[in-house]
Amino acid sequence: MLLHLSTWQEVETYLQTSQGIILPIGSTEQHGPTGLIGTDAICAEVIARGVGEATQAIVGPTINVGMALHHTAFPGSISLRPSTLIQVIRDYITCLAKAGFSKFYFINGHGGNIATLKAAFSETYAHLEDLQLAHAAKVQCEIANWFMCSSVYKLAHELYGDQEGSHATPSEVAVTQYVYPEAIKSVLISPTAPAGHKIYSANDFRQRYPDGRMGSNPALATPEHGKQFYDLAVEELTKGYLAFLSQE
Amino acid sequence: MLLHLSTWQEVETYLQTSQGIILPIGSTEQHGPTGLIGTDAICAEVIARGVGEATQAIVGPTINVGMALHHTAFPGSISLRPSTLIQVIRDYITCLAKAGFSKFYFINGHGGNIATLKAAFSETYAHLEDLQLAHAAKVQCEIANWFMCSSVYKLAHELYGDQEGSHATPSEVAVTQYVYPEAIKSVLISPTAPAGHKIYSANDFRQRYPDGRMGSNPALATPEHGKQFYDLAVEELTKGYLAFLSQE
Amino acid sequence: MLLHLSTWQEVETYLQTSQGIILPIGSTEQHGPTGLIGTDAICAEVIARGVGEATQAIVGPTINVGMALHHTAFPGSISLRPSTLIQVIRDYITCLAKAGFSKFYFINGHGGNIATLKAAFSETYAHLEDLQLAHAAKVQCEIANWFMCSSVYKLAHELYGDQEGSHATPSEVAVTQYVYPEAIKSVLISPTAPAGHKIYSANDFRQRYPDGRMGSNPALATPEHGKQFYDLAVEELTKGYLAFLSQE
Amino acid sequence: MLLHLSTWQEVETYLQTSQGIILPIGSTEQHGPTGLIGTDAICAEVIARGVGEATQAIVGPTINVGMALHHTAFPGSISLRPSTLIQVIRDYITCLAKAGFSKFYFINGHGGNIATLKAAFSETYAHLEDLQLAHAAKVQCEIANWFMCSSVYKLAHELYGDQEGSHATPSEVAVTQYVYPEAIKSVLISPTAPAGHKIYSANDFRQRYPDGRMGSNPALATPEHGKQFYDLAVEELTKGYLAFLSQE
Amino acid sequence: MLLHLSTWQEVETYLQTSQGIILPIGSTEQHGPTGLIGTDAICAEVIARGVGEATQAIVGPTINVGMALHHTAFPGSISLRPSTLIQVIRDYITCLAKAGFSKFYFINGHGGNIATLKAAFSETYAHLEDLQLAHAAKVQCEIANWFMCSSVYKLAHELYGDQEGSHATPSEVAVTQYVYPEAIKSVLISPTAPAGHKIYSANDFRQRYPDGRMGSNPALATPEHGKQFYDLAVEELTKGYLAFLSQE
Amino acid sequence: MLLHLSTWQEVETYLQTSQGIILPIGSTEQHGPTGLIGTDAICAEVIARGVGEATQAIVGPTINVGMALHHTAFPGSISLRPSTLIQVIRDYITCLAKAGFSKFYFINGHGGNIATLKAAFSETYAHLEDLQLAHAAKVQCEIANWFMCSSVYKLAHELYGDQEGSHATPSEVAVTQYVYPEAIKSVLISPTAPAGHKIYSANDFRQRYPDGRMGSNPALATPEHGKQFYDLAVEELTKGYLAFLSQE
Numbered sequence A, B, C, D, E, F: 001m002l003l004h005l006s007t008w009q010e011v012e013t014y015l016q017t018s019q020g021i022i023l024p025i026g027s028t029e030q031h032g033p034t035g036l037i038g039t040d041a042i043c044a045e046v047i048a049r050g051v052g053e054a055t056q057a058i059v060g061p062t063i064n065v066g067m068a069l070h071h072t073a074f075p076g077s078i079s080l081r082p083s084t085l086i087q088v089i090r091d092y093i094t095c096l097a098k099a100g101f102s103k104f105y106f107i108n109g110h111g112g113n114i115a116t117l118k119a120a121f122s123e124t125y126a127h128l129e130d131l132q133l134a135h136a137a138k139v140q141c142e143i144a145n146w147f148m149c150s151s152v153y154k155l156a157h158e159l160y161g162d163q164e165g166s167h168a169t170p171s172e173v174a175v176t177q178y179v180y181p182e183a184i185k186s187v188l189i190s191p192t193a194p195a196g197h198k199i200y201s202a203n204d205f206r207q208r209y210p211d212g213r214m215g216s217n218p219a220l221a222t223p224e225h226g227k228q229f230y231d232l233a234v235e236e237l238t239k240g241y242l243a244f245l246s247q248e
Helices: A008-015 A039-055 A082-099 A112-128 A150-164 A170-179 A200-206 A225-244 B008-015 B039-055 B082-099 B111-130 B150-164 B170-179 B202-208 B222-246 C010-017 C038-054 C083-100 C112-129 C150-164 C169-177 C204-207 C223-246 D009-013 D039-055 D082-099 D111-130 D150-163 D170-179 D204-206 D223-247 E008-017 E039-055 E082-099 E111-130 E150-164 E170-179 E204-210 E224-244 F008-015 F038-055 F083-100 F111-130 F150-164 F170-180 F203-207 F224-244
Strands: A020-025 A101-110 A140-143 B018-025 B104-108 B139-147 C020-025 C103-108 C140-145 D020-025 D103-108 D140-147 E019-027 E103-108 E140-145 F019-027 F103-108 F140-145
Touching: A008 E103, A020 A225, A039 A101, A039 A170, A039 A225, A082 A112, A082 F083, A101 A112, A101 A225, A112 A140, A112 A225, A112 F111, A112 F203, A140 A225, A150 A170, A150 A225, A150 B202, A170 A225, A200 C083, A200 E204, B018 B039, B039 B104, B039 B170, B039 B222, B082 B111, B082 C083, B104 B111, B104 B222, B111 B139, B111 C112, B111 C204, B139 B222, B150 C103, B150 E204, B150 F224, B170 B222, B170 F008, B202 D150, B202 E103, B222 D140, B222 F083, C010 C020, C010 E039, C020 C038, C020 C223, C038 C103, C038 C169, C038 C223, C083 C112, C083 D140, C083 D204, C103 C112, C103 C223, C103 E008, C112 C140, C140 C223, C150 C169, C169 C223, C169 D140, D020 D039, D020 D223, D039 D103, D039 D170, D039 D223, D039 F038, D082 D111, D082 E082, D082 E111, D103 D111, D103 D223, D103 F038, D111 D140, D111 E082, D111 E111, D111 E204, D140 D223, D150 D170, D170 D223, D204 E111, E008 E111, E008 F019, E019 E039, E019 E224, E039 E170, E039 E224, E103 E224, E111 E140, E140 F019, E150 E170, E150 E224, E170 E224, F019 F038, F019 F224, F038 F103, F103 F111, F103 F224, F111 F140, F150 F224, F170 F224
Parallel strands: A020 A101, A101 A140, B018 B104, B104 B139, C020 C103, C103 C140, D020 D103, D103 D140, E019 E103, E103 E140, F019 F103, F103 F140
Antiparallel strands: none
């Protein structure tokens, strides 16, 4: 059940049996010479919808732009500052919690979002208690990173070994190829890319990772792989969501 | 050209010939008993993509959640506070302006966004000058409300007369029916709804407009109408975007 | 009844029969070579006081500085950022609403304030509901732009035609001449000024409108005209305020 | 020279010979059963204008609402939060400093503003250096509290002794009587009022000072006294402003 | 009783008999060629602990970094902006007030903190009332500046006369020598330093006070003096704290 | 070299050979019935000083209060909101980076700080680039969690097995016993405590973990263990800091 394709009365009915919602969150940032700028949002959205179908859960609107300040020296990247993203998450959850939701399951496609999301959750829990919302103490948020699913991780390792890298990875590129085969880019890239540097400022990042990849060889990706990753992630996060829902 | 389906190098190439970008912005809010919660985002996105195709412009990620605080007494509505939305817009434009964009064309699907967007533009122009961005004085933002296109307005009047109303209108519902025919809701609603009250707080809104509509009869909408509105809006906003681009 | 000339006990008594308050809001910004920097505040204040006398309403302190970032490349202009003005308005209304006021009628002298004021109202309604103020759902804010009164607009058209322009207009200059005849400036200016450009950044504005006027010929203004505009605005906004008060 | 009665070109000319500006700041807050809610703004404004006349300095718009949170349990009081007032002051000074002003002389009518003003100055100096404003290191702000002028203090002591008190004082009430004789209130009040409690929250303040006065007997005030206080304050602050201007 | 060496259950027990807490606040800023960067925090902390021992009061964690923007042109200085420090103080007091504390006694070692602390208290009182904290109206904050104790002031005058100065004073240096004799610096400095300039921006400060001292001769300090100052401050602030506690 | 025991001239000299600084950050929060409220700050501080001695690095003032909102239902806990802590960290780093520091090594004693610290670093890198600080792209921040040192982890496992738990752990309690043997608490506690629940709001936390411990048995701690943990952490983080410094 997609929130944007539902009516408010359908949501009202839904809330009588479930207080859970799945919120996909991605990023709009460079993904190397062949990866799509929307990669993280595309992956999070499609997997969230798969989980939503499997669990009958409402899936909210995709948060397309996240915390990607370190990518902003590459054109086309857009980022919220962490302090902005915290307010955004606070606003989302507050609106939905007032309506009766209490279980917020963020299916996340971007490692750079994790820290700010966690900070935002803490800020929001305290805000809801300050608002004296009746069920404030029952509100729970969880981040589910599809790319950290153990089944996904295992397959990526089998298929790509070290060439999976850590940004613009063949696994995430494969998922986007599966979803948007018409957008597969045929640019020649070297099989290796710099790796191992930590992430600091945007300018530093671009100096260290000139084409945007971090140790990855996305040329290995195929739409078929993408389908496999998709299936694994949906299966694992479906269990994850159901466990989250049933948890006290 | 969709930003999320592009690579950063494609964006770099694009910037050599154009500094314009189209940003769809909608809302996630109740649209009466039959209107989709995502109506405003759906309409803005589809029309923005139509304009993007017609003009070869880059279309950025859809801002799905806008300023809809007055709808938040209905479940499923999500809103940013104006002060949050201002920071979001500032962050988007700052990232893109640093990369070289200077013409920001917001195709908007929600009247409630207009005031905050305008405020955000003012805040951002000043911010860019404070950053001493070389082309700060050339950055221009424009709001294009598809529902206020004269051709759209005229057709809505011809088809629906007074029953167009001002929220959950048959015209916007028609566009969503054209885009998502599978999500057409078959709920019986009375042909009339309260109208004429101004908008204040969320609780006040719900008291005045119990089912969420403002004077509209969305039962009149058809997918065929939606196609007509879509075509008109794309045509008119294509001209609007080109005029905006060519304006000094 | 002027708030600043009243005691708190008089306000307490007033609140037993009315919960309305008029708040003049202007701007401190360049108004061309002959217009006063305080034009917008002067007009808003004098008209607000006229309406206050006619309706026995309390008139609050004039907000002299508004959202005029686009004028700040001209010396003497002062502006709040929109995000600051939102907090200012929120603070004003919150204090007054806690004391029992619920009808806030902003008599506005500056077009550039409108968007931010609307954003501020939305932010404030939600804030008052968060504070669980008993009458939060009854709080209503309205913007009354004296220069958009139909009677004012009609007279300006009759007197000045196209030379009314849209900034540093003869109509607003006339009102200031009526109020401060001693401050009439005798500077020769060309009868025409650039017009038709949209408003973006401060530096861009000054480039397009080198002497600050937007298509206006304020040399046409006279104190007598000013009196006429004043009378019309007071009459029309008096009705407006009373209608606002009586509205549920 | 009043900023609001000047043109931007007059300001431009002024800046060639002086970079100083006087900014009156008051408050909108209860002043006991007979004191005007606008007392602090009225006094600051009239004295600032007197000093402006004596020194040919530009006098900016009066900041009518300051930091008076502790008075907000009395109806009619309006306060900014300190964090809001800091942003307001930052915005004022930034606009004026960019235009070339560097000496900001705040003539203040309200003790409750002092701490926040000082905090705002610190915040602003750092902000201007961050903006790399050429003359950032020359920007200087000073608070001149008219009620703390030694000549004023001496006269108040001579005229009223202990009955001067510390809020809704006969001296400030006298100044308002001199400026607005038509607004003199003839309410009987006891000659004594509670005194000596420190200031904490708004509700605590109202409990301790039920009619709003702090140890004062404003019934002693006369318009003639007001004239004396006005003259003394203008004389002393004129010297103060000139010393401030000439200080390196 | 030191908060950081206590358990939450000990705090719970403590709250049954006292709602007071002592919070030392200092600064991390240059103190001339021989003064320690931590001078203000060191003095505040040691004196606060002395007062805590004498009164059985809980002493909270030392706020090491305060408002010292004007010292930041000297390396090693760290400052919060006033707007940040206000939020910090608000967060501290809110947490502690929710737990039951109501008397907050800030023992302060840095003049530059005073204005922002006072602003923060006002902001916080209003915040607690907004939170509808049951005992919001009983929450009281007080600043106790050890260096302004009359006994301290008197001794400093006796020992150093004019050479006490106003920053990097021998009295505060003496206290740090008493606490950290191993950190006494043997740098030759001239007996005089510039004095009498007001404080504006960081760069201006460093120009006026090239070695960081303001009119002081810290070479006069001895650890024995430090012990005397310590004893006097503890004695006087012990009385101050007890008076504060017993005050209604 | 402790920053608070240094002069600004010593810092200036230091910067000629190193641009690194160690910043201890802890928390002020409940640590079960026997753990000290200052545990996280105590451990971070003592270990940071050990590392500072071993490496000749400057050690800054301890950030005593961090992000511990989930502990605030226990009296004595103090927390910054994440949005406040981000501003605090931004202010610290900005001051120090302007002075020439570029390597910020945060030795952290509290898991709850990690997410917000990471968010703060991202916010700060972007801020420094906005300020056009010459060496902005060289500024690097790193979090070193002493409790996650592999040697520490290994010893804790050997000594305590599962009874290490995850909050109020015997390992951290042991370090505090080593540092403050006089503050060892002799309260009888059950050897087991609830474990395995995730962390949400403060009220939820206290319900799930009634005495504050998370699966730990701090009764196993001894000062001797504490010495061992201290030695291991200092040794491992000394290497970590040197590696961080030498990293490009």
